[in-house]
Amino acid sequence: MATYLLKTLLKALVVVLGVSLLVFVLTRSIGNPVNTMLPLGASTAERARLTHQLGLDKPLLAQLGDYVAGVAQGNFGESWWQQESALTVALRPLPFTIELSGIALVLSLVFAIPLGILSALKPRSLLDKVASTSSMLGICVPNFWLGLMLILIFSNLLHWFPTSGTGGWQYWVLPSVTLAVLPLGRITQIVRTAMLEQLRELYIVTARSKGLPEFWVVTRHALKNAGVQIVTMSGWELGRMIAGYTIAIEAVFGLPGIGSLIVDAIGQQDFPLIQAITFVIAICIVFLNILIDLSYPLFNPRVKFK
Amino acid sequence: MIKAPNLREDVSPLLSVQDLKTYFRKEEGGSVKAVDGVSLHIRKKEILGVVGESGSGKSITALSILRLFPSPPGYIAGGDILFENQSLLAKTQKEMRLIRGKDISMVFQEPMSSLNPAYTVGYQIRENIQLHQNVTKKEALDHAVDMLRLVGIASPEKRVHDYPFQMSGGMRQRVMVAMALSCQPKLLIADEPTTALDVTIQAQILRLILETREKVGSAIMLITHDLGVVAEVCERVVVMYSGKVLEVAYVNDLFNHPAHPYTQGLLQAIPRLDDTRDRLSIIPGSIPNPANLPEGCRFYPRCQYAEERCQTEQPPLVSPKPSQWVSCWRVAGEKEMDSDAIAATAAKAPLNV
Known part of the structure; x- marks a missing residue:
């Protein structure tokens, strides 16, 4: 049973990391958030300053490195749109x-x-x-x-x-x-x-x-x-x-609810928030699946956890 | 092997099936006559063999007694089933439930699938006991352990907590026997209890059923297609074919003087040690499709003695000699019975065997 739980948690970790990575790549391909965040008439200098502020001027791999390092510490960064911890915003609904x-x-x-x-x-x-x-x-x-x-x-x-x-x-x-x-x-x-x-x-x-x-x-x-x-x-x-x-x-x-938050976050191109929400949902789903697995022996005594 | 007990003084029938017709309604209309006018009876503590090939209606007859055949589409089209002189067909569902598992219980052919995989064997035996006896859970479980011991399962107090998948087929069938006999039923219906088992296990289970019966005192209706089994354990035999009873006789009479051509064919088909023939004799053809039955004798298309009359008229069950009943025109015709006499005996048949 202990081995089973350990194995399952490891698998869950892989799933959550995979989902996070996928979402990271996808967010980077939906467009430039700077366009959304600045008014239409913003100058090139303003755009460059915001791009730098958001860390979007770094190479993609460096951004990924920052992201992974943050997640490892439980830090998803600040929501660009809500101006507070992305994880807090994601957990609220x-x-x-x-x-x-x-x-x-x-x-x-x-x-x-x-x-x-x-x-x-x-x-x-x-x-x-x-x-x-x-x-x-x-x-x-x-x-x-x-x-x-x-x-x-x-x-x-x-x-x-x-x-x-x-x-x-x-x-x-x-x-x-x-x-x-x-x-x-x-x-x-x-x-x-x-x-x-x-x-x-x-x-x-x-x-x-x-x-x-x-x-x-x-x-x-x-x-x-x-x-x-x-x-x-x-x-x-x-x-x-x-x-x-x-x-x-x-x-x-x-x-x-969480549904409207996702839609809003995507609309705002709020990368940290999108990442935090998907992370939270992925954890929920994985946890739910573990619970389902653990319930099987109640119905079928042949199920053994190894 | 245990020898069948001798005839007892008490011959009043425990169970009497009278002209039972169990049909299955077809979607496209019409009915399949799975059991078509079967009469038989079982005395107290008697072992009655019911033989016949697949599709002869043996199992449906058994399920009809407990009213457990699938319904719909199955239904009783006629006849009656008397248990201790009370009609089982007239009983309500609730009254039937009090009889099932207590007065009449059943062991099935497939031990691998006849136990619920989700419950321990102890629970499944206990369920039967608690349902019919006013006992606590603890007492019922103790009784279940005793039953497991009775059917020869080693360390029953541990095994009682096992799930069916932790047991072999032979052990599961022992569990089924333990469960079926746990409330000391007056009648045990064993529907090919050994067919799905290894030959060595077959003998064990058969012996077990007989030994346990000695202790519990049940009558047994042993459904089988194994004439060897019948010869060893049964007192009387009913030969069924295509939903009808073809012959009823004491085992010795049946094996020494089979009266029906079908029974004769069956006996000739058994291989013997002293046989010098190269090939076994067979009965040509196969059992008729119950959806498309011959009009006259059901065995007519395969019978070597078939006459014109067999093709159009169904032969009645007649008694050429005491305790033997045959449904064949050769026998009925020999005795030159007029139709009134045939009808009279048919009405009584085979209760006064």
Whole structure:
């Protein structure tokens, strides 16, 4: 187990470094930030001074050296746009994003698991058809459009929930519902497929032959074996939401999430901030994947960490 | 090998399957007649062999008794199943659950896949015990250990915490037997319990089932396609073919005087040590497709004695002599039974064997 963790952490380090390197190269190729930061009529001298100030006049390798040296000390430099530590700016929307994504994931699981199980129990029944169609719909509907429609109906017409912003629980409802629709669709389909697979297994007949109630057979026997697939898919969906899939929803509902921060940082060509955000997201994703890996033995005792 | 016990005084049937029809609905319409009018019975503590090739309806008959065949598409199209004189088909799902695993339990053909890979064997045995007996978790686990010891698993108090993947096929089948017998069922249905195992393990498992049965006192319905096994352990045999019972007899009668051409063919196909033939005899052809059954006798297309009548009329089960029942026009015709007499015996068959 200790060896496994050590190996995994080393691999994670490689992944995070790789991502950082890639982002470093990509930022340098999206254009010159000096153009964005100075007014149109700025003189050549002013431009040269800013370029020097930002360290962009150094050779690319030297810039990379500075960057790596900084990251090694946990220093991503100062955000050009926000005038404060890039890491601090990058971390600020993270709790909100994680909370919103978490609520959305729980919401989708609460519906996806029973729906997927019921569909698998009665394949090709009316319920199964309705569930399949609506989960396909959930996958296909653009979430910004869905968000707007929900605002139109539940805020403007019914006045049940606020249109945008943050605050009490009412503010969470529409964004998390909007966000939950896609994972709900995908996880329902995964649960259905995984359960169909398990319910065909012979050990299910054995469980029934013992006189177990059908609810036990399905939840204790089949669902546990389907767990690996469901957890993997759920973790993947959560990772995607944290990595900025929330952008459109943040825009629609006016929320301070990590998605809108990325967009702004790119718009401002704020290299240190872009690098800090991607670093933070990469750490989150890697950590999430380790958690998923560690959960596998709960469902499959054959999984051993070496 | 353990010798089959002698006939007992008490001959009232424990289980009686009467003209059972289990069909499977096809999507394109119509039905596949997997079990088509099967009658058989098992007495208390009796070992009944059910033989037949793949597709003869043996397993579906067994699953029908526990009402565990896939449904839909499967459904009972007719007949009845009486267990201790109560119809199992009339029971509610809840009542059925109280019978499964307690009064009637089952061991399956594939030990590798019939245990849940995600739970320890101890948990899986304990589950059965706790479900049917009012015991604590600890008591149930102790009982599970005892059962594992009974089926000959070394250091059971350790093995009880093993997962199925940590055991060999033979050991898993022992676990299945331990689980099936943990609540002292009145009937154990063993569906080809040794088919998937090595020959040496086969004998062990078979002996184990019989020994454990002696201690627990269950009747056994042993489904197999191995006539050698039948000869060694069973008291009576039911020969099935294409969803029908072709012959029912005591083991000695069946092996010495097989009455049905199919049974005769099966026995001739067994290789013998003193055989001087170069090739084994075979029954030409193959079992009919259940979706497209012959109109008359199911065995007619492969039968060397087939007559015109066999092609159009299904032969009834008749009794040429006490305790032997045969479904063949050669036998029915010989006795020159009129149709009323045939109907009368068929209605009783084979309960009064």
